[in-house]
Amino acid sequence: MSVIQKIIISAASIIVLAAAGYFLKNGSNDSTPKQIDGPEKIVADYKDLLTEAEKLQQSVGANCDNKKEVNKKIAEMEKKLVDLSNRKNQWLENVPKLPDVEPELVPEEPLGRPGSEVPELSSSVPPLPDIYPEDIEVLGSQVPELSSNVPPLPDISDEYIPEMPELNPGRPGSEVPELSSDVPELPDIYPEDIEVPGSQVPELSSDVPELPEISEMNIFDPDEHIFQIDESERKIKNILQALKDLCQEEEPAPKVISDKCSDACQRHKDCAAYTEDVTAADLDDAYNTCMEECITWPQEVIKCINAIDIKNPNDCVSFMQCQLPQLYEERYLR
Numbered sequence: 001m002s003v004i005q006k007i008i009i010s011a012a013s014i015i016v017l018a019a020a021g022y023f024l025k026n027g028s029n030d031s032t033p034k035q036i037d038g039p040e041k042i043v044a045d046y047k048d049l050l051t052e053a054e055k056l057q058q059s060v061g062a063n064c065d066n067k068k069e070v071n072k073k074i075a076e077m078e079k080k081l082v083d084l085s086n087r088k089n090q091w092l093e094n095v096p097k098l099p100d101v102e103p104e105l106v107p108e109e110p111l112g113r114p115g116s117e118v119p120e121l122s123s124s125v126p127p128l129p130d131i132y133p134e135d136i137e138v139l140g141s142q143v144p145e146l147s148s149n150v151p152p153l154p155d156i157s158d159e160y161i162p163e164m165p166e167l168n169p170g171r172p173g174s175e176v177p178e179l180s181s182d183v184p185e186l187p188d189i190y191p192e193d194i195e196v197p198g199s200q201v202p203e204l205s206s207d208v209p210e211l212p213e214i215s216e217m218n219i220f221d222p223d224e225h226i227f228q229i230d231e232s233e234r235k236i237k238n239i240l241q242a243l244k245d246l247c248q249e250e251e252p253a254p255k256v257i258s259d260k261c262s263d264a265c266q267r268h269k270d271c272a273a274y275t276e277d278v279t280a281a282d283l284d285d286a287y288n289t290c291m292e293e294c295i296t297w298p299q300e301v302i303k304c305i306n307a308i309d310i311k312n313p314n315d316c317v318s319f320m321q322c323q324l325p326q327l328y329e330e331r332y333l334r
Contacts, residue, residue, distance in 0.1 A: 261294035
């Protein structure tokens with residue numbers, strides 16, 4: 001069995017063991033019944049986290065010298081805050097619902113006023129006759145016929161029309177009289193000078209008591225659990241956001257990925273070191289074999305391999321993403 005085959009088998013074994021441990025852990029967690037915390041415990045944990053955040057804010061100061069360490073603690077507190085929020089939601093979802101109250105039914109009253117009901121017609125009433133519009137006669141609508149013995153109207157000439165007297169264009173007393181010079185002029189009147197009775201705002205006397213001040217304390221009880229939780233959560237978020245703005249780290253420079261075979265084959269050598277019973281000669285053989293084959297690899301494959309840092313055996317499995325399984329099958333597994 002070659003060194004490359006040993007690498008693949010070791011990596012596959014690690015994946016199988018990790019998957020089995022993951023499913024075993026989740027299965028044991030799912031079988032355990034979840035216990036819902038009471039509101040007193042949740043309020044106490046929120047206050048403890050608020051105290052922890054306030055201490056961190058005091059220790060950071062104005063410059064935030066150790067930004068990396070502070071951001072690590074901020075991430076831990078944010079994780080705790082999410083856990084507390086989930087516990088709060090579970091508590092709220094399990095709060096007993098209010099009992100269903102059936103409304104009292106009011107006896108139905110008859111619609112309309114007494115006597116407005118339409119009586120039912122008995123079967124003995126004869127039906128109404130059919131009536132058509134042309135059969136309806138209106139009294140006085142007939143045009144009378146003229147008899148033959150009515151004499152014709154006389155001819156009237158213009159000379160017999162009497163002259164009409166002249167009509168007065170106005171009625172008596174409608175003429176506008178001329179104002180004499182001794183009539184005084186009307187004073188100027190402005191809208192603000194007009195006083196309407198009852199429109200004045202009365203002045204309040206000194207013996208009228210003032211309205212009482214309404215405080216939020218009289219509307220709701222601040223000692224309620226949900227109000228304490230929301231207040232602590234708001235303060236924690238404000239402190240963490242202020243710390244994140246103060247301790248913001250500069251973005252690292254982009255990583256330069258090598259396209260050299262020597263770097264790619266060194267990663268193969270590092271992965272071969274995780275194989276059982278490997279010797280120094282085996283490691284050199286893995287490196288030399290890789291250098292011989294790397295000449296035929298596309299540049300994209302070499303960069304893909306060099307982009308992966310080998311820190312544990314699971315990183316060696318990432319080589320599969322670089323389309324290397326075909327090379328294993330064609331060149332190493334024949």
